[in-house]
Amino acid sequence: MKLAVVVLALAMTGCATVADIEHTLPTMSVISGKNPQEYAECFVARIADSRKPPQIEPHREGLRVIVPQKFASSEPTAIVDIEKRSAGGSSIKLFESGGNNPLRPKDIQHAVNACISGE
Structure with missing residues (x-):
């Protein structure tokens, strides 16, 4: 049964392009004290166990x-x-394919949150 739910969730998200994803509403919008390079390094390290390396x-x-x-x-x-x-730090916006799907993996959102303050 769980496998059927996962397959259904994947089918609902479909294949999206970068252009498709960037034209959706952000699922998160946060501010961090880290500069963009520091934040990106933290984020990539946080998702390394669950995803293939992202493109930066x-x-x-x-x-x-x-x-x-x-x-x-x-x-x-x-x-x-x-x-x-301009005041220092970074502004971060997360755009997700299928952002309104409650069954989507939460590893990306957790990584975005974890890197805000430097946990």
Whole structure:
């Protein structure tokens, strides 16, 4: 039964592109005292056990982390935009494919939260 729920959840999310994901509403919007590079390093380390390595690229005044799906090697499932704040630190926005799906894995959200203050 649990396997059927997982398969159904995966089918509901489908294959999304970076453009599709970035045009959704953010599922989280937070601020950190870390600069974009420090925050990205923390985030990547936090999801290393549950995901393949994400793609990191420059984006506006900071970095964009493109997170792959858990089961498909190259399909994106989330985008974390980390922008430098003029007052110091970073502004972080998380965009997720299937962000309204309650059955989606929470490892990305947990990593975003854990890296805010430097836990």
